[in-house]
Amino acid sequence: MDDTKELALGYTRASDTQFNAGLFLLRKLAITSGMRACSTSANLTAHIADNLVSGPSSSVPTTPNYEQSVRNNLSFFQGRAEDLSSFPADSFDVVFINSTLHWVHDQPAAVTEFARVLAPGGKLGVSGGSGDFVTAQERVKADEAPPRFLRRSEMERLLDNARFKREREIVVNKIVKEAKDADAKDADAKDADVMIDWLDVSSSGKTYGGIPLDLKPRAREEKKRGWEKIADGETGKVRMEMELLVTVAVV
């Protein structure tokens, strides 16, 4: 299923978890004024264009209808991480990819492209779910088109193959996603609905993969029962512990 405007707007409303994970990554990258940055995150690139960078920044979201705010030092391109041919080699000092690499179809091609567009000494930052950790989402009900979270060893191999330097920082960022009333679509929405909606917009609709439209309500009910089963016994809250693999590597 393709990304849609509705999913993109839903994501913009409810993606503070990813935004905060992105800020963790940006702190690790220690971006300073004048650096040229490229990212798949429109919102985070706008954040650094406003706050940190005086040099040109580029964002490559795949969502055509993403609300694109205009800044002098920020430009948007629509494309895929696997093909950054709009940019010559050595174009950037920083490339960062937040909450996205696990959705990229050809991860080795993307990492090779990141190495190509980075100038010598430039930094790659990646943050995304760790393949070394099993989340409640995976236990509740198998998704049709699940993300491909990378194990630390797989990330190391991708970086080695794309000729990143061996000295690199890889840490685990432990976070908790909690279903918040503020993110509910309507007054009747239960915590489980909020969690399912968040997973849906965060995956650009892939949680339901190729399920035909008429079977989606049944799949949703199944997921809902799964989440309700693992809600906190005392508070009734639906929450999910997550481990993000955060990587900074240099070319």
Ligand SMILES: C[S@@+](CC[C@H](N)C(=O)[O-])C[C@H]1O[C@@H](n2cnc3c(N)ncnc32)[C@H](O)[C@@H]1O
């Ligand atoms: C969870 S969102 C993350 C958005 C943003 N990076 C952030 O930090 O909030 C996942 C994004 O991955 C994008 N995506 C999926 N496949 C991609 C690819 N091959 N190249 C670039 N982006 C891709 C989707 O369009 C979606 O916007």
